[in-house]
Amino acid sequence: MTAPTRPLLQVEDLRTWIATDSGPVRAVDGVSLTVAAGEAVGLVGESGSGKSMLARTVMGLLPDRAGTSGTVLLDGVDVLTASTRVRQSLLGPKVAMVFQDAGRALNPVVRIGRQITEGMVRHLGISRAEARERAVGLLTEVGVPDPRRRLANYPFQLSGGMRQRIMIAIALACEPDLLIADEPTTALDVTVQRQILDLLDRVRTTRGMGLVLISHDLGLVAGRTDRVAVMYSGRMVEEGPTDAVFDSPRHRYTEALLASTPSLDAPRARRMRVIEGALPDPRRPPAGCRFAPRCAAADAACEVPGADSLRDGVLGHRHACVHPVPPGAGGVAADRDAALMPADETRS
Amino acid sequence: MAGTGEAHLLTDAADTVLSVHHLQVEYRTPGGVVQAVSDVSFDVRPGETLGLVGESGCGKSTTGKAVLRLEKIASGRVVYRGEDLAATKRGPLRRLRRKLQMIFQDPVSSLNPRRSVRELVVEGLTIAGRPAAERREAADRVLADVGLDPERFGPLYPRQLSGGQAQRVAIARALAIRPDLIVCDEPVSALDVSVQAQIVNLLHDLKDEHDLTLVFISHDLSVVRSVCDRVMVMYLGRICEVGDVESVFAAPAHPYTRALLDSVPRRRAAGGFTGPALEGDIPTPLDPPSGCRFRTRCPLATDRCAEEVPEVRPVGDGHFAACHYAGITADTVRVPAGV
Ligand SMILES: Nc1ncnc2c1ncn2[C@@H]1O[C@H](COP(=O)(O)OP(=O)(O)OP(=O)(O)O)[C@@H](O)[C@H]1O
Ligand SMILES: Nc1ncnc2c1ncn2[C@@H]1O[C@H](COP(=O)(O)OP(=O)(O)OP(=O)(O)O)[C@@H](O)[C@H]1O
Ligand code: SF4
Ligand SMILES: [Mg+2]
Ligand SMILES: [Mg+2]
Numbered sequence: 001m002t003a004p005t006r007p008l009l010q011v012e013d014l015r016t017w018i019a020t021d022s023g024p025v026r027a028v029d030g031v032s033l034t035v036a037a038g039e040a041v042g043l044v045g046e047s048g049s050g051k052s053m054l055a056r057t058v059m060g061l062l063p064d065r066a067g068t069s070g071t072v073l074l075d076g077v078d079v080l081t082a083s084t085r086v087r088q089s090l091l092g093p094k095v096a097m098v099f100q101d102a103g104r105a106l107n108p109v110v111r112i113g114r115q116i117t118e119g120m121v122r123h124l125g126i127s128r129a130e131a132r133e134r135a136v137g138l139l140t141e142v143g144v145p146d147p148r149r150r151l152a153n154y155p156f157q158l159s160g161g162m163r164q165r166i167m168i169a170i171a172l173a174c175e176p177d178l179l180i181a182d183e184p185t186t187a188l189d190v191t192v193q194r195q196i197l198d199l200l201d202r203v204r205t206t207r208g209m210g211l212v213l214i215s216h217d218l219g220l221v222a223g224r225t226d227r228v229a230v231m232y233s234g235r236m237v238e239e240g241p242t243d244a245v246f247d248s249p250r251h252r253y254t255e256a257l258l259a260s261t262p263s264l265d266a267p268r269a270r271r272m273r274v275i276e277g278a279l280p281d282p283r284r285p286p287a288g289c290r291f292a293p294r295c296a297a298a299d300a301a302c303e304v305p306g307a308d309s310l311r312d313g314v315l316g317h318r319h320a321c322v323h324p325v326p327p328g329a330g331g332v333a334a335d336r337d338a339a340l341m342p343a344d345e346t347r348s
Numbered sequence: 349m350a351g352t353g354e355a356h357l358l359t360d361a362a363d364t365v366l367s368v369h370h371l372q373v374e375y376r377t378p379g380g381v382v383q384a385v386s387d388v389s390f391d392v393r394p395g396e397t398l399g400l401v402g403e404s405g406c407g408k409s410t411t412g413k414a415v416l417r418l419e420k421i422a423s424g425r426v427v428y429r430g431e432d433l434a435a436t437k438r439g440p441l442r443r444l445r446r447k448l449q450m451i452f453q454d455p456v457s458s459l460n461p462r463r464s465v466r467e468l469v470v471e472g473l474t475i476a477g478r479p480a481a482e483r484r485e486a487a488d489r490v491l492a493d494v495g496l497d498p499e500r501f502g503p504l505y506p507r508q509l510s511g512g513q514a515q516r517v518a519i520a521r522a523l524a525i526r527p528d529l530i531v532c533d534e535p536v537s538a539l540d541v542s543v544q545a546q547i548v549n550l551l552h553d554l555k556d557e558h559d560l561t562l563v564f565i566s567h568d569l570s571v572v573r574s575v576c577d578r579v580m581v582m583y584l585g586r587i588c589e590v591g592d593v594e595s596v597f598a599a600p601a602h603p604y605t606r607a608l609l610d611s612v613p614r615r616r617a618a619g620g621f622t623g624p625a626l627e628g629d630i631p632t633p634l635d636p637p638s639g640c641r642f643r644t645r646c647p648l649a650t651d652r653c654a655e656e657v658p659e660v661r662p663v664g665d666g667h668f669a670a671c672h673y674a675g676i677t678a679d680t681v682r683v684p685a686g687v
Contacts, residue, residue, distance in 0.1 A: 046540050047512025100511040103454035146632035149379035157377055160453040161404025183511065186537040187453065189403045189567045190611040216540045260542045262570040271552065272545035272574060278495055
């Protein structure tokens with residue numbers, strides 16, 4: 001991807017915390033990330049590591065009692081300090097989000113037709129009738145059968161995967177410059193999933209939309225993103241070109257994550273590989289590398305405060321590991337088999 | 349069954365935990381009657397995990413809810429350990445509810461927002477009138493089982509949880525009352541691979557300890573492959589294929605199953621996928637196609653497919669499919685006339 005002059009999204013040393021009765025939860029703790037126009041960036045990491053919180057911070061949709069520091073520049077505008085009015089005007093045309101929990105993000109008592117057209121009427125200044133036509137087109141594109149009749153449905157009348165596609169249609173309705181898709185395809189079968197991802201690719205190349213794809217599906221992230229960032233316990237532990245990170249992970253957490261990935265090609269095993277232990281308590285994370293308590297390679301040097309700062313590597317492949325995996329040693333097993341296959345230049 | 353028939357059922361109902369015959373579920377909507385589940389029959393055997401996969405909107409959640417009587421059945425029979433659930437009165441049904449659990453697809457919205465995690469996970473025990481000490485012990489155990497520290501997560505409310513944390517609370521809740529059968533609807537979709545593996549291993553352990561039986565609805569085919577003993581594939585309210593997971597995945601007999609397996613993202617393939625994308629019109633459950641419901645998108649479809657509903661028939665050992673041309677691939681055979 002060619003780098004334009006100013007990135008669409010520029011997150012700098014962002015911290016997001018939520019006050020609770022037992023102390024602040026440090027959900028995002030010093031993360032930097034940029035996304036250029038037309039670029040697809042994957043965001044992966046353990047459940048609870050702060051991916052959705054990072055996304056909600058960019059959207060300005062944080063829970064009560066949340067606080068932030070750092071900067072989040074969206075096309076040059078700092079959303080953390082902008083007025084509510086300015087922020088509202090950005091939502092839809094500038095940045096849109098597909099929420100992880102479609103069931104909760106949709107309004108249960110409003111027909112889906114209205115939920116899709118609302119933003120278009122407000123932001124694009126088109127008539128309700130025209131917005132309806134566009135909504136039908138959008139639903140067709142996201143593969144909802146019988147779109148015209150579906151507009152009259154309430155969310156509860158739809159299957160889980162249909163609700164998710166409605167969310168995607170709503171997010172794309174105002175033609176956002178940046179789309180943050182938080183687990184957009186968890187309720188979709190692989191054939192529909194593919195149709196959606198093709199659609200997002202198309203919008204990205206034709207309109208130059210930037211995409212942040214949050215997903216636990218590493219196969220999907222591998223095939224559909226240019227760069228990938230790995231989060232662990234509120235910190236970014238690795239970031240770089242998708243191929244480089246997946247073929248040759250440097251951080252011990254990334255390596256362990258890739259090693260637990262089940263694959264249709266691998267022999268069928270009854271027990272699956274896990275990373276022993278759990279995420280640290282985000283109210284009192286350990287000093288130094290937060291993965292150290294679960295890491296086989298950890299020693300005293302890993303527990304020194306600041307040990308987990310990002311180290312630069314070739315081609316912008318950065319990692320935060322004190323004892324990194326030697327280059328080329330940690331790719332997934334399925335990939336080593338794939339060495340026999342021809343290299344593909346066709347990937348986006 | 350993208351046809352009909354019962355060739356795939358065990359002959360002796362005593363060998364099953366759950367046996368479903370000609371299940372039919374319909375929804376009335378402004379646009380017409382949605383035929384969500386049409387003439388679906390299957391059985392679930394003691395201690396097994398039966399996978400349920402298929403296109404979004406094909407009726408998996410509806411099937412899961414209907415067999416637990418959480419959704420109204422238009423016709424058909426659901427027999428749980430010899431008792432016909434469709435005919436069971438409310439009182440005895442409440443007793444059975446404790447043995448039959450459902451993990452719902454939307455984890456966050458399925459949890460009462462006003463209850464703490466600690467209350468939520470033992471709600472079943474509270475309703476059963478179990479003493480506080482037992483509830484406390486059970487809450488600690490199941491939360492730890494799903495990898496959530498009881499001390500930290502117990503006092504939280506659903507909105508304070510990440511997607512994957514909420515999903516694990518929903519799982520813990522179903523496990524707390526030690527049910528006999530659980531219908532899990534996309535139980536690991538919000539979990540990263542390591543936590544997912546942890547849950548899958550936990551389910552294996554529970555099955556080893558006591559004969560827990562599972563119906564496992566999922567879009568993640570690699571998880572289905574490692575968790576399930578048998579798998580059933582649905583398309584637009586009907587069954588396409590059912591069989592041992594190894595045989596179905598190694599030699600899919602129904603054209604839809606084949607298309608599904610071909611669409612799995614692979615690391616190295618162009619765009620992340622291997623086979624071609626499915627084409628053709630996506631039909632609507634308000635007015636499903638005649639004959640085989642897959643015919644509008646099927647590369648093998650002939651005139652016969654429009655006229656005759658294919659019956660489930662054996663295509664291998666413990667492996668059944670409902671396609672007139674099951675086992676035939678587009679590459680090995682010229683597409684029959686009439687296409
Ligand atoms: N309203 C809240 N109050 C307190 N803590 C919260 C709140 N919302 C989220 N958290 C905590 O913040 C942390 C990060 O949550 P986040 O939702 O960003 O995780 P995630 O990476 O998206 O995980 P998942 O993959 O499971 O969705 C979690 O530990 C979560 O429990
Ligand atoms: N309460 C309802 N009222 C009307 N129609 C409904 C209702 N619930 C489900 N449907 C319809 O029934 C069909 C089957 O839905 P179901 O939720 O069972 O699909 P599913 O296979 O679970 O799909 P997904 O994988 O997307 O969750 C869909 O067409 C859906 O729109
Ligand atoms: S060949 Fe005919 S019966 Fe078989 S799946 Fe295709 S349309 Fe259905
Ligand atoms: Mg999340
Ligand atoms: Mg469903």
